[in-house]
Amino acid sequence: MRITDCFLTNPNARPGKTIRPKGVVIHWTANKTSGANAMANRNYFNKPTTIASAHYIVDDRQIIRCLPENEMAYHVGAKSYKQDALNRLSSYPNNCTIGIEMCVNADGRFSEMYRKTVELVSHILKQYGWGVDKLWRHFDVTGKNCPAFFVTNQEALAYFGVTAVMAWENFKKDVQRLLTDDSLVREDALPRCAIQIELPETGALHEGVAYLPLRAVAEGAGGKVEWDPLTKGVKVNGREVTAHNVNGISYTSARELAEALKLQATWDAERKTVILHGNGKRN
């Protein structure tokens, strides 16, 4: 993961006040215009008339850091705050939170921006020794509809094909996976060893074919899952697979998934576990 430092020089957006972070607040730029990418947003923050900022802006190509994490940004100020935020953050949450803007420019690849954000967030949580309970939507702090794809069902359905609650839960799960599953992402070791993955959701048998929760299995095996919101297609390790969406979870046949991962898959329904192992011919 690469972070590009491009610190603001606009004192109205970067007051230079030192803070001690207690949490991370997730935003979206709400700007779907082509070209409204991370650098464009950073330049907007740096205009002398702008009194707004965030520590990081993420698009599909880069992560830009606008100011150090221990300096205050103006990303979550409001006339009033939710009680939970007042209790767990402060009476002025700008003074103890790290702000991250997710870009939704029409000419950017949303899934790539999403992946980069997950990486960045897990990197930050690791640094502070925090769990995903330190993650806030802007909405959780002030009630603002931000990021809308984690707040309103209409936007969540458009971007993720699931409800807003589920989309936010999935985001936290994706971050959590990077926090905890390091041991499983040893790709070079995979073909020779068997790994067991406990499933958060169980698989299902349909007309004699075993279907497994795609993301849990693929990512548990160190595979890369990409979701294209435009074609609604899902790729595992660059290979298109047939995904069936049931209650917000994508399922793929065990055979197809194993082929994409170049592994054999055995599903133990009773233990809600998948065992993946190499085909023995690889060395």
Ligand SMILES: [Zn+2]
């Ligand atoms: Zn926001």
